Amino acid sequence: AQTVTQSQPEMSVQEAETVTLSCTYDTSESDYYLFWYKQPPSRQMILVIRQEAYKQQNATENRFSVNFQKAAKSFSLKISDSQLGDAAMYFCALNNNDMRFGAGTRLTVKP
């Protein structure tokens, strides 16, 4: 069975600082994709960053980067230079034929 665990229900960061959101997962497959999605209060789910499991290099998208540790089944998201608009629920997701989501981390950005 595939599972995704986000152990931080809530996180807070000061504007312009860096924050890391944690995610661990479990799967018996060797080929899969990992994603971080952002869901602002307006509710539309937005893709933040993706990582193919066969790639060793960590993905980066502007201020967003991941630390992918395949052996440890860990996939954390780092947000640098946090902005007020980053405040949202963040979901980690594992896709191997069907997408499984974690319970989410609510990120608050303090001005």
Place this chain on the structure above:
Amino acid sequence: DAGVTQSPTHLIKTRGQHVTLRCSPISGHKSVSWYQQVLGQGPQFIFQYYEKEERGRGNFPDRFSARQFPNYSSELNVNALLLGDSALYLCASSKQGWEQYFGPGTRLTVT
């Protein structure tokens, strides 16, 4: 390009009734997935369709069904509605199923 669209935006139904939710994917995307998101939780996978064929099914009762049309749009049907079916229903489209893009969702309230 237009994103994933869903209709209706909001819906109120009574227990025992039937509901149909609709989704139009991003142009060029042949896969559509449906998710149920209960307040405060991550989305739960219901169905995935690719090229009009069911590709995956989550752990939902047979009251839930779906189909995909030749133009790749999709419908999710729920029969004999229960209070517990109240949730945000999300549709996501993708080219082949891996990287998914979400619509704004349909908020279903069952009274």
